[in-house]
Amino acid sequence: MKQENLLLQLQELLAEEHLLNKKQELRPLIKKLTNLHEEIKQAEEQSSDLEKQITEMQRKVAKVEEQTAALNEKIEEARERLYGAQGGSLKELLSLQQSVQKMEEEIAKAETLYLEKANLIDELTQLRVETKESINNMKRAYNIDLKIYKEKNHQLESDLVSILEKQKKIKEMFKPEVLSIYIETTKRFPSNPVALLKGQICSGCNISIPSVLQVRIKEAKKLHICDSCGRILIYQKEKL
Numbered sequence: 001m002k003q004e005n006l007l008l009q010l011q012e013l014l015a016e017e018h019l020l021n022k023k024q025e026l027r028p029l030i031k032k033l034t035n036l037h038e039e040i041k042q043a044e045e046q047s048s049d050l051e052k053q054i055t056e057m058q059r060k061v062a063k064v065e066e067q068t069a070a071l072n073e074k075i076e077e078a079r080e081r082l083y084g085a086q087g088g089s090l091k092e093l094l095s096l097q098q099s100v101q102k103m104e105e106e107i108a109k110a111e112t113l114y115l116e117k118a119n120l121i122d123e124l125t126q127l128r129v130e131t132k133e134s135i136n137n138m139k140r141a142y143n144i145d146l147k148i149y150k151e152k153n154h155q156l157e158s159d160l161v162s163i164l165e166k167q168k169k170i171k172e173m174f175k176p177e178v179l180s181i182y183i184e185t186t187k188r189f190p191s192n193p194v195a196l197l198k199g200q201i202c203s204g205c206n207i208s209i210p211s212v213l214q215v216r217i218k219e220a221k222k223l224h225i226c227d228s229c230g231r232i233l234i235y236q237k238e239k240l
């Protein structure tokens with residue numbers, strides 16, 4: 001195969017290599033994974049926050065229970081004194097009755113408070129169950145996407161290896177002087193070291209080529225470099 005055609009083939013492979021290295025295909029997936037990771041983190045924080053609130057609420061409920069028990073004990077004593085009272089003065093009885101009534105009110109208040117807090121604990125517990133469920137769902141989705149990402153990444157890597165192998169085979173078919181010019185030019189233009197003579201201009205830099213050089217390029221006895229951009233300049237006959 002002609003060296004010029006080999007150069008063009010190699011350039012196509014370079015472009016493919018360039019694209020694969022960018023891994024554009026993986027970007028939406030990486031973004032999705034990053035977002036999911038962030039959402040999981042937030043949900044886990046929310047869950048541990050709920051945990052703290054529940055513990056705090058349980059502590060308060062225990063306190064209310066303790067207070068209620070103490071009040072019940074006191075009211076029991078007061079009632080015994082009230083109903084078993086023998087010969088106390090009317091004033092004493094009235095005061096005792098008032099204090100029993102007051103304690104009854106306090107107990108009723110404590111019970112309402114207890115119910116409120118217990119309901120809140122139920123609600124928070126339900127919320128925590130839901131949060132944990134949603135964390136599990138997100139983790140499942142994350143793992144599925146991570147697997148897809150790894151497979152795709154692996155596929156890209158192996159595509160890249162095969163492109164590099166093809167490049168190597170083409171380079172092995174180059175004459176030594178062509179290979180050395182190619183290597184030099186690729187240092188400056190890693191993905192497009194080869195330009196075409198299109199009409200009178202270089203396809204790499206769009207600057208017109210002197211007519212003497214155009215003729216030589218078309219003769220293709222040796223490789224020519226564009227004076228303006230420095231790319232390898234070759235001529236391809238129009239395909240019929």
Ligand SMILES: [Zn+2]
Nearest residue numbers: 202205226229
């Ligand atoms: Zn040029």
